[in-house]
Amino acid sequence: MTIEALDLPAAEPETDSGDALTLGRRIRERRTELGMTLEQLAQAVDRAPSQLSALENGKREPRLPLLRALASALQSTVDELLLDEAPSERAALEISVERAQRGSVFRSLGLQPIRVSKATxxxxxxxxxGLHQEVERLHSERAATPEEARRANTELRAGMRVANNYYPDLERxxxxxxxxxxxxxxxxxxxxxxKVAEKLGFTxxxxxDLPHSTRSVIDRRNGRIYLSANLPSRDARAPILRALGSLVCGHEEPKNYGDFLKQRVEVNYxxxxxxxxxxxxxxxxxxxxxxxxxSMEDLRDAFAxxxxxxxxxxTNLATEWLDLNVHFMKAHESGTLIKAYENDGVRFPSDALGNLEGAMVCRNWTARTVFAQPDFFNPWYQYTDMAxxxxYWCTSRLENAKEGQYSVSVGVRFEDVKWFRGRETQHRSKSFCPDERCCRRASTELTQKWHASAWPEAATPTSLLAALPTGTFPGVDSHEVYEFLESHE
Incomplete structure (x- = not known):
């Protein structure tokens, strides 16, 4: 059986990008020119004023029927409303400021956005x-060292969001x-x-003695797939399929970290x-x-x-087939974000480059509060009010690994929780992150007592410091792998 190599789509801008901001400003400016109030325009297009306010502020993009209705009510055309340029020099300034405040660099500073009014x-x-551009320049300069992996990961996550994490070629x-x-x-x-492995020509x-740095090793010359003898029978299925996935997708040795991450996403999918x-x-x-x-538990049990x-x-199927936007996250018990995906607008913690993995999750989020719960056998449900x-509503469970405990969480916006088991939960929390006063700043009393005396040593993962040599598999000892294959041939 031959299946052509598969490809993931390139990243595209988020929906609250400059295009949405420009469209919103054009709608507002045209409404103002006609002397219409927000309420009058809302009545003309049969929408709530709050919905139109979100459009004018660039927080939402209208569907085509609403866009046509707006163009008609504003005595304009759809093409005129969708022009790329700002309607005025003032609007261009407002758009630039708003875009800057929505960017990852500004969010990483933990500052509250300012509201731009006519008086500004x-x-x-x-x-x-000007200040924001200089901060961005300094961040870029500081990050111009081995950041290939982080940049590639950020681009990959953006592409996954564009595709709603659904890939028809992989499904087929x-x-x-x-x-x-x-x-x-x-x-x-x-x-x-x-039987699938046999059908593809592998035993x-x-x-x-599987090399310690690998999950599996494929011997393409002799048609063998090597796995650890310590795997439970049920858990052996995923490693086998991931190994076969590299063959089905036509993967070659990765040329860079972007290739490596893309291949990993494809085989896991x-x-x-x-x-x-x-x-x-x-x-x-x-x-x-x-x-x-x-319920994630029902889905788990139905397919073992x-x-x-x-x-x-x-997350692969929710948006495509259920019309639900969702988010997923896996967090270590230390609070470190390990994996994350969203298309529902939730703001994950990130660094200045927009990279999520390695950031610290707010202590008030479900992914962290679940660690304090005494019942490990039932899911933990929680509503979290974001600043x-x-x-957002989340359901979360704990899983054990050799590195410690992890929480795995799935969540949706409040308006979509009606479809989920656990929506009746009374557990509720508030998060003001990235404001340090939310959960990262110690009390004044403790700070005064220990600030001058504490000197902790950071446990820095070596993977954060390692650059990727071209033409290798990250984290894999090739010498060990080749010796292993030689001994088993």
Whole structure:
């Protein structure tokens, strides 16, 4: 069976980009020229004034029917409203300031955005823009060292958001693999996965001396896949499918970190799409939505996979098939963000470059509060009021690994929680991050007592300091791998 190499889409701007801001300013300026109030325009297009206010402030983009109605009410055309240039020099300044305040550099400073009003003069706006440009320059200069991995990761996450984390080519590839071995439904068994490997021309070998820096090793010359003999039978399915995924997707040795990360996303996606087949998983989720009982636990149990894989798979299918925007996060017990995805507008912590992994999660978020709960066997539900961005609901569970405990969380905006089990929870929290007063600043009493005496040594992961040599697999000892293959040939 031959399946062509698959590709992920390139990153595109977020919906609250400069285009949305420009459109909003053009709508506001045209309304003002006609002497219309926001309420009058809202009545003309049969919408709430709050909705139009969000459009004029660049926080939402209208669908085409609303855009046509607005153009008609404003005695304009859709093309005129969608022009790229700002309607005036003043509007251009306001757009630049607003865009700067929505950027990752400004958010990383922990400052409260200013509200630009008519009373704010042009000189003040130019000064703010100039200061922001200089801060961006300093951040870029500071980050011009080995930041290839972080930049590549940021670009990859943006591409995933554009695609709603759904890739039809990978879904078809997974369906073809299952069809090739006669899969007819139910959880995908270890035997089924072994048949897939055999169909692709590979035999499985469980060994006790697998190189410590690998999860699996493929011997393409002899048609073998080596895995650790210590894997439980159920958990062996995902490593096998990830190994096969590199063959199905036509992967070659990565040339840079961007290639490596893209390949990792593809094989993880393919493994999830095989173990939770699209047709069956969508049917299960649609039935759960109809009953207003969507649950990651039910999805996990129905397909006999880990909670993390069920949560991942849910993000693949939620937007495409359930019309739900969601977010996912995996956090270490230390508070470090390990993985994250969102298309529902939640603001994850990030560095100045917009990179999420490695940032500290707010102590008040569900992903952190779950660690303090005494009941490890049931999911933890919580509503969190964000300082900017409204209220989000999350469900979270803990999973153990050799590095410690992790929380795996899935969440949605408040207006979408009606479809989920656990919506009746009374647990609620507030988050003001990145304002340090939210959860990162000690009390004045403790600060005064210990500030001059404390001298901790940071436990810096070596992976943060390692640059990627071209033509290698990050974190893998090639010498060890080649010796391993030689000894088993």
């Amino acid at each position: 003069n042009d000189e003040t706006l130019r000064a703010i823009i 590839a997974a369906a073809d693999l299952l069809d090739s071995v006669g899969y007819s439904g139910g959880p995908v068994l270890q035997q089924t996965v072994a 499985l070998h469980y060994v006790s 393919l493994a999830g799409a095989v173990l939770l087949p699209e047709t069956a998983a969508v049917e299960s989720l649609r039935d759960a939505k109809k009953r207003r009982e969507i 996979v880990s909670y993390e894989m069920a949560a991942h798979r849910f 900017a961005g409204g209220t």
